Amino acid sequence: MGGEMTAQYQDGAHTSLWLATTTRPSYAELQDRLTVDVAIIGGGIVGLTAASLLCQAGKRVLLLEARRLLTGVTGHTTAKLTTSHGLIYASLREQFGDDGARTYAVANQAAMQHVLDYLERHDIDADMQRFPSYTYALDDEQRPQIEEEARAAAACGLPASFSEEVPLPFPTAGAVVFQDQAVYHPLKYLQAVAEQASVLGGQIVEHTRVLQVIDEGSHCLLATDHGLVQAADVIVATNYPIYDPDFLYTQLATHMSYALAVRVDGDIPPGLFYSVEEGFHSLRPYRWGQQDALMLVGGEPHKTGHADDTVQRYQRLEAWTRQYFPVREVAYHWATHDSDTPDGVPYIGRMTSPSGRVYVATGLKGWGMTQGTLAGMLLTDLITGKENPWASFYSPARVEKQRAQFREETEKMAPGEGKIIELGHTKLAVYRDDDGRVHAVSAVCKHRGCPVHWNAAERTWDCHCHGSRYDVDGHIIHAPASADLEPYRAR
Ligand SMILES: Cc1cc2nc3c(=O)[nH]c(=O)nc-3n(C[C@H](O)[C@H](O)[C@H](O)COP(=O)(O)OP(=O)(O)OC[C@H]3O[C@@H](n4cnc5c(N)ncnc54)[C@H](O)[C@@H]3O)c2cc1C
Numbered sequence: 001m002g003g004e005m006t007a008q009y010q011d012g013a014h015t016s017l018w019l020a021t022t023t024r025p026s027y028a029e030l031q032d033r034l035t036v037d038v039a040i041i042g043g044g045i046v047g048l049t050a051a052s053l054l055c056q057a058g059k060r061v062l063l064l065e066a067r068r069l070l071t072g073v074t075g076h077t078t079a080k081l082t083t084s085h086g087l088i089y090a091s092l093r094e095q096f097g098d099d100g101a102r103t104y105a106v107a108n109q110a111a112m113q114h115v116l117d118y119l120e121r122h123d124i125d126a127d128m129q130r131f132p133s134y135t136y137a138l139d140d141e142q143r144p145q146i147e148e149e150a151r152a153a154a155a156c157g158l159p160a161s162f163s164e165e166v167p168l169p170f171p172t173a174g175a176v177v178f179q180d181q182a183v184y185h186p187l188k189y190l191q192a193v194a195e196q197a198s199v200l201g202g203q204i205v206e207h208t209r210v211l212q213v214i215d216e217g218s219h220c221l222l223a224t225d226h227g228l229v230q231a232a233d234v235i236v237a238t239n240y241p242i243y244d245p246d247f248l249y250t251q252l253a254t255h256m257s258y259a260l261a262v263r264v265d266g267d268i269p270p271g272l273f274y275s276v277e278e279g280f281h282s283l284r285p286y287r288w289g290q291q292d293a294l295m296l297v298g299g300e301p302h303k304t305g306h307a308d309d310t311v312q313r314y315q316r317l318e319a320w321t322r323q324y325f326p327v328r329e330v331a332y333h334w335a336t337h338d339s340d341t342p343d344g345v346p347y348i349g350r351m352t353s354p355s356g357r358v359y360v361a362t363g364l365k366g367w368g369m370t371q372g373t374l375a376g377m378l379l380t381d382l383i384t385g386k387e388n389p390w391a392s393f394y395s396p397a398r399v400e401k402q403r404a405q406f407r408e409e410t411e412k413m414a415p416g417e418g419k420i421i422e423l424g425h426t427k428l429a430v431y432r433d434d435d436g437r438v439h440a441v442s443a444v445c446k447h448r449g450c451p452v453h454w455n456a457a458e459r460t461w462d463c464h465c466h467g468s469r470y471d472v473d474g475h476i477i478h479a480p481a482s483a484d485l486e487p488y489r490a491r
Pocket of ligand 1: 041042046047069075079237239337367370372
C-alpha cells in the first residue's frame with residue numbers, strides 16, 4: 001500500500017445522506033458510577049433496538065456510546081429494509097437444510113415487520129416507501145444461481161419469484177424479485193427509538209468509551225474513560241466485538257463499500273436493485289416530502305485495508321452511474337464497512353464468559369437493518385428469559401462446537417493424510433503434514449463450486465469437474481480456478 005497523496009474525491013458533501021438530513025439531540029457523557037440491570041455498549045441499530053425493547057420489558061438500561069449515537073455503520077448504511085439479502089437462501093439451504101433457511105427467513109421477516117409496525121404505532125414519518133427488490137444477473141452464466149435463489153427463497157415462504165422483467169436501463173439476465181420490501185430513513189426511525197427508550201427510563205450516554213469488560217462471574221464491570229459501570233447483563237453492540245472470549249475475530253472478515261446519493265434527470269427506477277457480479281452494484285430511491293428524489297448507488301466493495309485506490313472507488317462508482325443514468329449532481333458520498341461470518345449467518349447470542357451474561361451481535365453481513373433489529377429482539381428475549389425460536393440458529397456457540405469437532409477429527413489423522421471433514425454443513429479439505437501440522441481449507445473449488453478430492457500421490461486437492469488443482473494450503477496449481485481455496489481458521 002503506497003502512502004502517496006491522491007486528490008480527494010470532490011463531488012457532493014462527504015457525509016451520509018442520513019447524517020446530513022437529521023439534527024440529532026446530544027446526550028451527556030457518563031457522570032457517576034452506575035449500577036444497572038443491562039449495559040449496552042454501542043449506539044447503532046443493534047444497541048438502540050435492544051435498549052428500547054429492554055426498557056419496555058422493565059429493565060434498568062444504560063447505553064454507552066463512544067462517539068455520538070448513530071454515527072457508526074448505521075449512520076452510513078443504504079437502509080434497504082428487506083428479507084432480500086443478495087444471494088443467501090440457496091446457500092443457507094445447502095448448509096443448514098430447509099429448517100435453517102426458513103429460520104433465517106422468518107427471523108428477518110419478523111424484524112422487518114417490527115420496524116414497519118413501530119413506525120405505524122408511533123406515527124413516525126421516516127420516509128418509508130414499499131418497493132419490490134431485485135437481485136439480478138448480468139449474464140446467462142449467473143442466471144442459474146438466480147433461479148436457484150428464487151426457488152430457495154420461495155420455499156422459505158418469502159414472496160420471491162424469478163422474473164425476466166427488471167426495470168433497469170441496461171440489459172440483465174433476469175432477477176429474483178421479492179415483493180413488498182421497504183426503504184426508509186434509518187436515523188429518523190432510530191432517533192425515535194432512542195427517545196422512547198429515554199422516556200421509559202433508559203439512560204443514554206455519549207462520548208463514553210468502554211475500555212474493558214470485566215466479567216466477575218456474579219456481575220460485570222465496565223471500565224470506561226469516564227468511570228465504572230456495574231451491570232448484571234452486558235450487550236456488546238459495537239458492530240465488531242470489543243470483548244471476545246470466543247475468539248470470533250478469527251472468523252470475521254470486514255468489507256468496505258462506497259455509496260453516492262445522486263440527483264438524476266428523469267425517473268428513478270421503481271425498486272431496490274442488487275447485482276450478483278463480484279463488485280456488486282446496489283440502487284435504491286429516496287424520496288421525502290414533496291421535494292425531489294435522490295437515487296442511492298452502492299458498490300466497489302473490498303476487504304477493509306486491502307485497497308490503495310479508495311479515491312478511485314468513488315470515481316468508478318460515479319462513472320458507472322453516469323453510464324446508465326443522466327446524473328445532474330452527486331449530492332453526498334460516503335463509505336463504511338460491515339463484517340461477514342464464514343457461513344453467512346451473524347453471531348447473535350450469549351458469549352462463553354464466566355457469568356454467561358455477556359451477549360454479542362456481529363457479522364451482520366451488510367444487512368443490519370433487519371439482522372440488527374432481530375439481534376435486538378433476540379437478545380432481549382435471552383436476557384428476559386423468554387424462549388426465542390431463532391436463538392440456537394444464530395448462536396455464536398456454533399463456532400466453539402465446530403472447533404471442538406475439528407480438533408477431535410484432526411487428532412485422529414496420520415501424518416501425510418488428507419481427508420474431507422464436514423463441520424455442520426461446511427466441507428473442509430484437511431491435510432496433516434509429516435511434521436504433524438494441520439492445513440485446512442474450504443473443500444469447495446473456486447471455479448464452479450464442485451468439491452475437491454485428495455490426491456495422495458501428489459499431495460494436492462484436485463477438482464473432478466474441470467481439473468482445477470490446489471496445494472495443501474489452497475494455492476492454485478492449475479487453472480481454470482483463478483482464486484485460491486478459502487483458508488479455515490480454527491482459531
Ligand atoms: C455501505 C453499506 C451499506 C449498507 N446498506 C445496508 C442496507 O441497505 N440494508 C441493510 O439491511 N444493511 C445495510 N448495511 C449494513 C448495516 O448498515 C449494518 O449491518 C448495521 O448498521 C450495523 O449496526 P451496528 O449496530 O452493528 O453497528 P454500528 O451502527 O456501527 O454501531 C456500533 C456503535 O458502537 C460504538 N462503539 C464502538 N466501540 C465502542 C466502545 N468501546 N464503547 C462504546 N461504544 C462503542 C460505535 O461508535 C458505534 O456507534 C450496509 C452496510 C454498509 C457497509
